[in-house]
Amino acid sequence: MPDLARNRRTGTVHVAAELPFSPDLDRGGWECPGCRGEMIPVAASGDRLYKVAPHFRIHGQHAEHCSALLPGPGGGSTPSASGDAGNALPGTFPRKLRLAADRQDVVPEREPAAASAAHAGLPKAASLPHPQGSASVAGTLHRIAESYLLAPEYHGEPLEIEGCEGTSYETCFRRLKNTSRPARLPRLVWFAEIQFRHILREGDVAELTLSPLRWIKERGSVRPGPHYRIRFDMAPWTPRRRNAMFAELERRRVEQQELHHAEAAERVNIFFFGRQDGEDAMLFHVEDPRLACFFLLPKV
């Protein structure tokens, strides 16, 4: 299932999972990065709940020699599913994360010149001053995490995330592990397996429990203690983003449960860029849905 498509308005490549959180991507239409055939986003509107993850389907058929059709394992949420990532990489490899300013819903705004050019059917490259520059900037963590997973040979490449203590793919990403005592952690992109039993919801606050935990020493024995958690305070978000995140959390929880019961070799992991709580070192706050995403990784 193709997971990548190029936005015809902006010329940048996106994964379908970004769409529910970025309403401005709705406009302009989508094309296959391999053959420029029209692509249609499915289950990608944040306004409704879907049982399947967002993905793209081709309208009609790919061109015969489309590079997006190179053989690769299927399964929408595995990083390896993006069959064209290998050759598409240099052009779309993000070096920087920049979130677009949040807007309440889709309020018509000043149309940039690029948009009217797209309406006139002009090729995108001619209408943007820095097409390469825009391709190297990601609007969500998803695209960056995917690049991290797909291309270990690029881990030395520079990466700029505002507030992150790392400066390259290598130094920005770290797996969250069990701990023996609460510790202040550097502000990085952390990732860990999620638990499928616990999604706490209170009003607009959702809390996800991760697998890594704190071991507690008690009367000479050591027993498992509290788990790391991620809290999403969604009150400031648009209804669209709230819906999309609730749906994604529940979908991933169920997916993790199914993987667990099937004794599968992979598990759902969350990648997130958040703020460690000032008092509770086992708690992170993620303030923007575009700073969290999910991938299947081999079970640890």
Ligand SMILES: [Zn+2]
């Ligand atoms: Zn194609």
